[in-house]
Amino acid sequence: MPFNIVGVGPGDSELITVKAARLIGEADVIITPVKKEGSKESTALNIVKTYIKNMELVDYFYFPMVANFAEDSSIKELFKSHGDTINNYLIEGKKVVFITLGDPSVYSTFSYVAPYIDNIEYTPGITSFLNGAALGKIPLCIGEESLCIINMTDSEENLRAAFKLHKNIVVMKVSSNQKLLKTILEEENRSGIFMSNIGMENETVSSDITVLDKKLPYFTIGIIK
Amino acid sequence: MPFNIVGVGPGDSELITVKAARLIGEADVIITPVKKEGSKESTALNIVKTYIKNMELVDYFYFPMVANFAEDSSIKELFKSHGDTINNYLIEGKKVVFITLGDPSVYSTFSYVAPYIDNIEYTPGITSFLNGAALGKIPLCIGEESLCIINMTDSEENLRAAFKLHKNIVVMKVSSNQKLLKTILEEENRSGIFMSNIGMENETVSSDITVLDKKLPYFTIGIIK
Numbered sequence: 001m002p003f004n005i006v007g008v009g010p011g012d013s014e015l016i017t018v019k020a021a022r023l024i025g026e027a028d029v030i031i032t033p034v035k036k037e038g039s040k041e042s043t044a045l046n047i048v049k050t051y052i053k054n055m056e057l058v059d060y061f062y063f064p065m066v067a068n069f070a071e072d073s074s075i076k077e078l079f080k081s082h083g084d085t086i087n088n089y090l091i092e093g094k095k096v097v098f099i100t101l102g103d104p105s106v107y108s109t110f111s112y113v114a115p116y117i118d119n120i121e122y123t124p125g126i127t128s129f130l131n132g133a134a135l136g137k138i139p140l141c142i143g144e145e146s147l148c149i150i151n152m153t154d155s156e157e158n159l160r161a162a163f164k165l166h167k168n169i170v171v172m173k174v175s176s177n178q179k180l181l182k183t184i185l186e187e188e189n190r191s192g193i194f195m196s197n198i199g200m201e202n203e204t205v206s207s208d209i210t211v212l213d214k215k216l217p218y219f220t221i222g223i224i225k
Numbered sequence: 226m227p228f229n230i231v232g233v234g235p236g237d238s239e240l241i242t243v244k245a246a247r248l249i250g251e252a253d254v255i256i257t258p259v260k261k262e263g264s265k266e267s268t269a270l271n272i273v274k275t276y277i278k279n280m281e282l283v284d285y286f287y288f289p290m291v292a293n294f295a296e297d298s299s300i301k302e303l304f305k306s307h308g309d310t311i312n313n314y315l316i317e318g319k320k321v322v323f324i325t326l327g328d329p330s331v332y333s334t335f336s337y338v339a340p341y342i343d344n345i346e347y348t349p350g351i352t353s354f355l356n357g358a359a360l361g362k363i364p365l366c367i368g369e370e371s372l373c374i375i376n377m378t379d380s381e382e383n384l385r386a387a388f389k390l391h392k393n394i395v396v397m398k399v400s401s402n403q404k405l406l407k408t409i410l411e412e413e414n415r416s417g418i419f420m421s422n423i424g425m426e427n428e429t430v431s432s433d434i435t436v437l438d439k440k441l442p443y444f445t446i447g448i449i450k
Contacts, residue, residue, distance in 0.1 A: 014244035016240045105365040108367075150372075165390065
């Protein structure tokens with residue numbers, strides 16, 4: 001029996017796929033990531049609660065928020081132990097679903113656990129930038145255009161090269177370098193839409209570049225045309 | 226009452242969102258694009274048939290397959306008339322849903338009709354590349370990495386620049402220039418997964434670069450690492 005990693009979309013319980021809802025409803029174990037050890041607070045879980053028949057089926061896996069997973073050996077150990085726990089559930093014949101925000105192939109921390117599990121099925125989900133484009137009512141790309149998704153944590157050289165090359169850019173982690181983003185947008189005479197906490201209660205949307213002057217929330221993306 | 230443009234995902238009826246299924250079920254009119262005038266053949270419609278209460282509610286809009294919509298005035302007229310038809314439905318108080326393959330913000334021809342309609346709500350959908358990553362069981366991007374989506378119809382200069390800049394690349398419309406793609410991959414020593422007809426019955430997946438030597442189907446994408 002395969003293990004299912006399921007994208008649960010950007011925040012709205014209706015923006016998960018019919019397949020994801022079915023797999024969650026059929027699961028014997030639903031694993032959700034939590035940011036603090038021992039915590040039961042999970043954004044992914046809040047999204048899918050309505051599809052879970054029994055909350056006692058939920059298992060909470062600790063995923064610390066650190067800058068570089070790949071270089072930290074104690075975190076590698078933690079991820080291997082998560083893999084072991086999943087493999088044990090599978091040996092017991094349980095249907096296991098791991099839920100992840102957005103889509104499992106786009107910036108999911110699950111990617112670090114995947115190498116420890118043999119048989120994985122992926123169910124795609126709506127990413128924050130697809131939902132952002134829907135809310136902003138703007139196309140991300142049309143015709144023959146390219147689209148670039150880039151993090152403001154990337155090097156200034158890479159960011160500048162991306163802005164030179166691409167007409168359509170989704171900027172993730174805007175809050176990590178708002179000043180540089182504003183400088184590049186002004187120099188390149190580009191405009192955009194800035195969205196914070198997409199799909200959540202405190203969602204904000206602005207096309208005014210001066211929002212970059214005040215500190216924005218962690219979950220802020222920009223769609224630049 | 227707003228008009229809804231709804232992404233119906235890559236091909237599997239279960240890979241549409243719960244919201245899309247609900248909106249289609251509640252609609253008074255479901256508009257689907259067709260490639261030939263007078264045809265009732267529609268991939269998008271096939272995906273969502275199971276959610277439609279009455280097939281007589283379906284209206285078929287002709288969307289010709291041409292290289293450059295923006296420069297063709299007769300096509301602009303056609304799109305304006307599609308907008309007029311939609312606006313008339315809305316004046317009659319009808320709930321109208323327009324279905325589009327994948328996601329409405331990513332390479333959707335609906336983007337050319339949007340300017341003619343006042344009040345549009347967008348419902349995002351799973352794109353072919355998200356589904357491709359799920360099938361290929363590979364992350365599109367992790368950590369701080371960027372992701373580029375580019376068409377093989379783009380200029381050789383832009384394509385080469387994108388391959389220099391980005392570790393993760395989704396190549397759309399592979400079949401339009403397979404030879405150039407193979408040359409670049411060999412020169413840059415890059416590997417990838419090539420997928421044709423994703424989510425459809427005749428789906429194929431290969432990580433062998435020599436598949437680029439024989440003519441591939443129109444719906445072929447590459448995920449390059």
